[in-house]
Structure formats: structure tokens, C-alpha cells
Amino acid sequence: MEAATQAFDGADKIRRAAADLFGERGFDAVSIAHIADRAGSSKANIFHHFGSKEALYFAVLREAVDRSTDHFRDAMRAELDPAQRIERAIRGSLTVLFEDPERARLIFREVMESGPCRAEALANEVFGDDFTALTRLFADIQPGGETDGAVPPSFLAHVLLSCNVMLFHCHQVLRHLPGGEYAEQQEHYIKMLRDVLLSSMRAKQETNA
Incomplete structure (x- = not known):
């Protein structure tokens, strides 16, 4: 249960960071590296939760x-x-x-x-x-x-x-x-x-x- 909660929190933090960046710069100007840096996460973790930048964008x-x-x-x-x-x-x-x-x-x-x-x-x-x-x-x-x-x-x-x-x-x-x-x-x-x-x-x- 604790692991599931941490995974949800991690995905939510990534999604919120992506929302801020996409809102500020637009889809094309934002990279996975930018999102990882803003979320305090890793690119591998973003791909684990969302699969691709476009999938993350649609989630936002x-x-x-x-x-x-x-x-x-x-x-x-x-x-x-x-x-x-x-x-x-x-x-x-x-x-x-x-x-x-x-x-x-x-x-x-x-x-x-x-x-x-x-x-x-x-x-x-x-x-x-x-x-x-x-x-x-x-x-x-x-x-x-x-x-x-x-x-x-x-x-x-x-x-x-x-x-x-x-x-x-x-x-x-x-x-x-x-x-x-x-x-x-x-x-x-x-x-x-x-x-x-x-x-x-x-x-x-x-x-x-």
C-alpha cells in the first residue's frame, strides 16, 4: 500500500510539474529533461509512469x-x-x-x-x-x-x-x-x-x- 501511494504521489508530482511547464512554454518547447528537473524526478521515472511526452501531455x-x-x-x-x-x-x-x-x-x-x-x-x-x-x-x-x-x-x-x-x-x-x-x-x-x-x-x- 505504501509503495502504491508513493508511486501515485510521484506520478502526480510529475503531472503537476509538466502542467506548469506546458502552460509556460507550450508542448514543443518542453523536454522530458525539463519536466524531470522541475519535478525532482528522473527521465526514466517519467517514462515508467506515462510512457511518452505526448501521453504525459494528454494526462495533463x-x-x-x-x-x-x-x-x-x-x-x-x-x-x-x-x-x-x-x-x-x-x-x-x-x-x-x-x-x-x-x-x-x-x-x-x-x-x-x-x-x-x-x-x-x-x-x-x-x-x-x-x-x-x-x-x-x-x-x-x-x-x-x-x-x-x-x-x-x-x-x-x-x-x-x-x-x-x-x-x-x-x-x-x-x-x-x-x-x-x-x-x-x-x-x-x-x-x-x-x-x-x-x-x-x-x-x-x-x-x-
């Missing part, structure tokens, strides 16, 4: 994304009504973004700068579980999922994430635009986005009735 990116996934899964609790579920998903996503802004910016920089191969790997190895959990949340709220012309749950997931990313990156500017007060009133923003998402589902259902 996944750490923040996994926290978001936990929030989305929590929002699927049966005792919550649809409005509460959506609010919890929006708030959880925002919490992850604003509590660890450096990690969030690292993720978005990678998304913006990745070529086709890296983009596919990011989708499959980093963001897949997160997006699937959020899509399932909307599918659970919206009976029938994508049938009968309903708004696809995956599109609703895109809308939620896109709005939150926009708020995260641009809130300092948005708050100075006409009607942009919501950028500094997070609870007001959450309720407005919740209502937009709910009304889009209801409008489509009423049209199909």
Missing part, C-alpha cells in the same frame, strides 16, 4: 477535463429537475474554467493550434468522455433524443460549451458591451443560458406536436 489536459465530466455526471442525478440539471452542468463547467485558468488556456491553445492528427487524438483521448457525458445529460432531459426532428443532444452540448468558453475568454470585453452586464453576474448568466437551452427543446417539441 485530461485532468482538468475529467473534473468537468464529474460535474456533468453529477447533473444526471434523478432527484433534479431538467432546469436544475442544466444549471448544474453550466456551473460545473464554468467552475473548472475559472478555478484553473492557466490549465484552461493550455487546453484551448492546443485545440486551436493542433493539426488533423493531434486534433483527432484530442477528441478521442481527452474530450471524448466529457462530451459524451454532457450529450447524455441532454438526451436524458429530452425524451426521444434525436428522433422526430428534435434538437440533437450533441448540438445542445456544443451550445453550452461554446457559450461557457466565450464567457471565459471574453468576459473582460463582454462586460463593457451594451447589455453585457451578465459577464460579471455569473448566476444571472447561468439562468439565462439554462432558459435558452430549455426553450430550444420546448419550441421544437411544440412545433412537432
Whole structure:
């Protein structure tokens, strides 16, 4: 048990050192030697825990994304009504973004700068579980999922994430635009986005009735 704890602590220390360095310099400018030096570890130990620099990089990116996934899964609790579920998903996503802004910016920089191969790997190895959990949340709220012309749950997931990313990156500017007060009133923003998402589902259902 003690050996397992030490191994976990060692891997976590490496991951945290890598997160700092990747955030400061970007993927290409950071070497395994840099990470080993920052973590007080060895290159052999890094390869033992993670296998490669790219695998370590994806582990760093996944750490923040996994926290978001936990929030989305929590929002699927049966005792919550649809409005509460959506609010919890929006708030959880925002919490992850604003509590660890450096990690969030690292993720978005990678998304913006990745070529086709890296983009596919990011989708499959980093963001897949997160997006699937959020899509399932909307599918659970919206009976029938994508049938009968309903708004696809995956599109609703895109809308939620896109709005939150926009708020995260641009809130300092948005708050100075006409009607942009919501950028500094997070609870007001959450309720407005919740209502937009709910009304889009209801409008489509009423049209199909």
C-alpha cells in the first residue's frame, strides 16, 4: 500500500510539474529533461509512469477535463429537475474554467493550434468522455433524443460549451458591451443560458406536436 501511494504521489508530482511547464512554454518547447528537473524526478521515472511526452501531455489536459465530466455526471442525478440539471452542468463547467485558468488556456491553445492528427487524438483521448457525458445529460432531459426532428443532444452540448468558453475568454470585453452586464453576474448568466437551452427543446417539441 505504501509503495502504491508513493508511486501515485510521484506520478502526480510529475503531472503537476509538466502542467506548469506546458502552460509556460507550450508542448514543443518542453523536454522530458525539463519536466524531470522541475519535478525532482528522473527521465526514466517519467517514462515508467506515462510512457511518452505526448501521453504525459494528454494526462495533463485530461485532468482538468475529467473534473468537468464529474460535474456533468453529477447533473444526471434523478432527484433534479431538467432546469436544475442544466444549471448544474453550466456551473460545473464554468467552475473548472475559472478555478484553473492557466490549465484552461493550455487546453484551448492546443485545440486551436493542433493539426488533423493531434486534433483527432484530442477528441478521442481527452474530450471524448466529457462530451459524451454532457450529450447524455441532454438526451436524458429530452425524451426521444434525436428522433422526430428534435434538437440533437450533441448540438445542445456544443451550445453550452461554446457559450461557457466565450464567457471565459471574453468576459473582460463582454462586460463593457451594451447589455453585457451578465459577464460579471455569473448566476444571472447561468439562468439565462439554462432558459435558452430549455426553450430550444420546448419550441421544437411544440412545433412537432
